[in-house]
Amino acid sequence: MAKMNHCQVLLWLLAGLALAAAQSENVILETLNFLRRGQTEVNLENYDNTIQMGAEYDFIVVGAGTAGCALAARLSENPKWNVLLLEAGGPERLVMDVPIVAHFLQLGEMNWKYRTQPSDHACLAMNNNRCNWPRGKVMGGSSVLNYMMYTRGNRRDYDRWEELGNPGWGWKDVLPYFKKYEGSSVPDAEEEFVGRDGPVKISYVNWRSQISKAFVEAAQQDGLKYRDYNGRIQNGVAFLHTTTRNSTRWSSNRSYLYPIKGKRPNLHVKKNALVTKVLIDPQTKTAYGIMVQTDGRMQKVLARKEVIVSAGAINTPQLLMLSGVGPAKHLREVGIKPIADLAVGYNLQDHTAPAVTFTTNVTSLKFEDFADPTWLTRFNRREGPYGSPGGCEAIAFWDLDHESDEDGWPDIELFMVGGSMSSNPAISRAFGLKKSIYDALFAEIEDKSLNAFMIFPMILRPKSRGRIMLKSSDPFKYPLIHANYFAHPYDVDISVRGLLKAISLMDQQGMKAINAKLWERKIPTCKQYPYKSWAYWTCYVRHFTFTIYHYSGTAKMGPKSDRAAVVDARLRVHGIRNLRVADASIMPEIMSGHPNGPVFMIAEKAADMIKQDYGYIK
Numbered sequence: 001m002a003k004m005n006h007c008q009v010l011l012w013l014l015a016g017l018a019l020a021a022a023q024s025e026n027v028i029l030e031t032l033n034f035l036r037r038g039q040t041e042v043n044l045e046n047y048d049n050t051i052q053m054g055a056e057y058d059f060i061v062v063g064a065g066t067a068g069c070a071l072a073a074r075l076s077e078n079p080k081w082n083v084l085l086l087e088a089g090g091p092e093r094l095v096m097d098v099p100i101v102a103h104f105l106q107l108g109e110m111n112w113k114y115r116t117q118p119s120d121h122a123c124l125a126m127n128n129n130r131c132n133w134p135r136g137k138v139m140g141g142s143s144v145l146n147y148m149m150y151t152r153g154n155r156r157d158y159d160r161w162e163e164l165g166n167p168g169w170g171w172k173d174v175l176p177y178f179k180k181y182e183g184s185s186v187p188d189a190e191e192e193f194v195g196r197d198g199p200v201k202i203s204y205v206n207w208r209s210q211i212s213k214a215f216v217e218a219a220q221q222d223g224l225k226y227r228d229y230n231g232r233i234q235n236g237v238a239f240l241h242t243t244t245r246n247s248t249r250w251s252s253n254r255s256y257l258y259p260i261k262g263k264r265p266n267l268h269v270k271k272n273a274l275v276t277k278v279l280i281d282p283q284t285k286t287a288y289g290i291m292v293q294t295d296g297r298m299q300k301v302l303a304r305k306e307v308i309v310s311a312g313a314i315n316t317p318q319l320l321m322l323s324g325v326g327p328a329k330h331l332r333e334v335g336i337k338p339i340a341d342l343a344v345g346y347n348l349q350d351h352t353a354p355a356v357t358f359t360t361n362v363t364s365l366k367f368e369d370f371a372d373p374t375w376l377t378r379f380n381r382r383e384g385p386y387g388s389p390g391g392c393e394a395i396a397f398w399d400l401d402h403e404s405d406e407d408g409w410p411d412i413e414l415f416m417v418g419g420s421m422s423s424n425p426a427i428s429r430a431f432g433l434k435k436s437i438y439d440a441l442f443a444e445i446e447d448k449s450l451n452a453f454m455i456f457p458m459i460l461r462p463k464s465r466g467r468i469m470l471k472s473s474d475p476f477k478y479p480l481i482h483a484n485y486f487a488h489p490y491d492v493d494i495s496v497r498g499l500l501k502a503i504s505l506m507d508q509q510g511m512k513a514i515n516a517k518l519w520e521r522k523i524p525t526c527k528q529y530p531y532k533s534w535a536y537w538t539c540y541v542r543h544f545t546f547t548i549y550h551y552s553g554t555a556k557m558g559p560k561s562d563r564a565a566v567v568d569a570r571l572r573v574h575g576i577r578n579l580r581v582a583d584a585s586i587m588p589e590i591m592s593g594h595p596n597g598p599v600f601m602i603a604e605k606a607a608d609m610i611k612q613d614y615g616y617i618k
């Protein structure tokens with residue numbers, strides 16, 4: 001690759017921007033990809049996709065997402081085990097490594113592009129009242145689409161899992177697994193709690209906007225301490241810990257598979273391979289293989305020991321149901337013969353946040369920043385905002401019900417993003433905002449003289465539960481997603497309180513110093529309520545039901561006595577032999593934070609439990 005001079009680079013970018021205006025997001029991706037190629041640290045090699053898939057393996061792992069890559073890497077540490085990892089999507093491309101472009105990835109083919117069923121009490125600002133539910137369909141799964149915000153949740157989340165009848169999942173038991181995968185370089189992380197040498201690199205971003213500094217200051221003025229929120233106490237404020245290193249995304253593929261590339265003849269990775277069914281003997285209730293659509297045909301692969309489903313909280317329940325594991329009545333309705341009558345697909349949970357927009361007199365992120373020649377030069381040294389995960393920069397946790405308790409169990413998280421819905425057309429498109437709403441609230445901010453940022457007040461412990469259902473027995477049809485947001489009034493209430501907390505930060509000195517002000521534009525379809533009244537904000541929350549993409553819980557872990565449970569504490573599907581689930585689906589209750597890290601923990605623990613069950617480790 002010949003070296004480009006800055007002029008050429010700039011020309012490429014400007015061409016990219018011009019076409020961006022014409023809504024051609026692929027060009028944006030290609031442009032950035034092109035830029036990135038000159039860099040020698042980044043390796044363009046792929047896994048060999050030409051391997052002949054064997055007819056039989058010891059373990060078959062379905063889905064190469066956050067959990068699947070970790071599991072496959074850990075299981076294949078035993079050279080005597082043959083492991084097959086199957087992924088519906090294609091390879092991870094270089095552009096996906098650049099943290100700032102996170103929003104754009106959702107527009108590409110590496111996203112399953114799911115949508116919730118229409119609702120009349122949530123997602124009201126979105127086209128057809130349906131929220132977009134992106135999911136990674138690529139090597140690395142959703143760890144390739146995500147915003148790289150790194151959180152573990154609260155220690156009580158895991159003690160609660162244990163209390164619900166899951167021995168071995170309490171905080172003291174899971175902490176070693178967090179430390180095992182963490183390769184943190186966060187300098188002020190609490191040594192007692194952090195892992196330094198694990199495969200998943202975690203760090204601060206080496207660029208900070210003035211807005212993020214103001215946010216961190218204002219939260220402290222509100223009473224929070226600056227601290228390692230992944231340490232002993234979660235309540236506090238900090239610049240974001242991210243799953244990045246050297247301004248590069250650290251996906252699960254990069255963390256677990258890349259380092260062992262070419263060194264594990266007993267691990268086969270097959271991309272563009274959609275598993276359509278887990279084969280289960282209805283008599284012995286034993287899983288013995290899978291059916292997979294790949295290389296243009298349907299193939300059968302057998303599993304000597306186990307099939308492990310790590311297809312994520314939407315596809316895992318879908319695949320289980322397609323295989324006869326699920327609510328018997330529902331399965332019969334779509335013409336599937338039930339083998340195990342279990343509450344698959346229920347207990348769906350997510351985190352939402354009604355983002356609030358503010359203006360400021362300091363510079364906010366705009367896509368044009370990429371074309372700034374000085375920043376471009378810095379880009380080559382991996383500096384500037386390129387390493388910022390979609391502009392998410394700082395994070396704070398509050399226990400609003402017990403504000404005086406320094407070590408509370410937070411119910412609200414605020415995170416700050418250094419741009420607005422109008423920083424780039426990709427953002428409002430990713431969320432699927434109605435044009436009428438966009439025009440009424442955000443179009444004016446396109447004016448380059450305005451600087452705006454957002455705070456997302458994210459509800460941490462929602463009480464509503466949704467459900468994934470099959471639309472049909474055809475594995476190529478998408479399942480139905482009933483998010484059921486705000487079915488429980490607590491969720492509306494705490495969202496409004498979180499939003500008011502975000503607005504109240506503008507009264508703190510830190511925010512005053514950057515002249516931060518609530519962007520006061522009314523939602524046309526909420527105008528029957530007095531502006532800024534509780535009723536108005538309730539309406540606001542029901543409109544801006546932004547998912548933070550944390551779908552989980554749809555194959556709930558719990559004891560046999562719990563009729564809602566699908567897997568036991570060793571993640572074995574109740575009543576079926578040789579079948580496990582290991583991904584975000586198993587969470588009995590969603591943890592208080594962003595789940596990518598906790599899903600790594602689940603996979604690490606699952607790998608050890610499997611190694612124990614087959615006598616490979618004690």
Ligand SMILES: Cc1cc2nc3c(=O)[nH]c(=O)nc-3n(C[C@H](O)[C@H](O)[C@H](O)COP(=O)(O)OP(=O)(O)OC[C@H]3O[C@@H](n4cnc5c(N)ncnc54)[C@H](O)[C@@H]3O)c2cc1C
Nearest residue numbers: 063065066067088141142146147148149275312584594596
């Ligand atoms: C846009 C977005 C932003 C996010 N931001 C953050 C964040 O900042 N911080 C954070 O902690 N979390 C974030 N998350 C959530 C986090 O990434 C997920 O919770 C986590 O990746 C879930 O891991 P998983 O292994 O359960 O599923 P996934 O990572 O989704 O993996 C499932 C894999 O299985 C594959 N698959 C599915 N069905 C089949 C099949 N039938 N056959 C073969 N393969 C199949 C999929 O293609 C996918 O690769 C975000 C998620 C998204 C989508």
Ligand SMILES: *[C@@H]1O[C@H](CO)[C@@H](O)[C@H](O)[C@H]1NC(C)=O
Nearest residue numbers: 045046047091092139253254
């Ligand atoms: C895994 O990640 C590495 C590093 O980003 C990349 O070079 C490689 O192509 C990825 N592998 C696949 C199969 O996508």
Ligand SMILES: *[C@@H]1O[C@H](CO)[C@@H](O)[C@H](O)[C@H]1NC(C)=O
Nearest residue numbers: 041183201244245246247248
């Ligand atoms: C980050 O980059 C530096 C300098 O190129 C390199 O020495 C280091 O190994 C990189 N870190 C990781 C985790 O790849």
Ligand SMILES: *[C@@H]1O[C@H](CO)[C@@H](O)[C@H](O)[C@H]1NC(C)=O
Nearest residue numbers: 360361362512513514515516
């Ligand atoms: C922004 O506004 C604040 C408050 O009015 C003022 O003190 C500060 O100097 C302004 N900063 C800039 C960069 O204009």
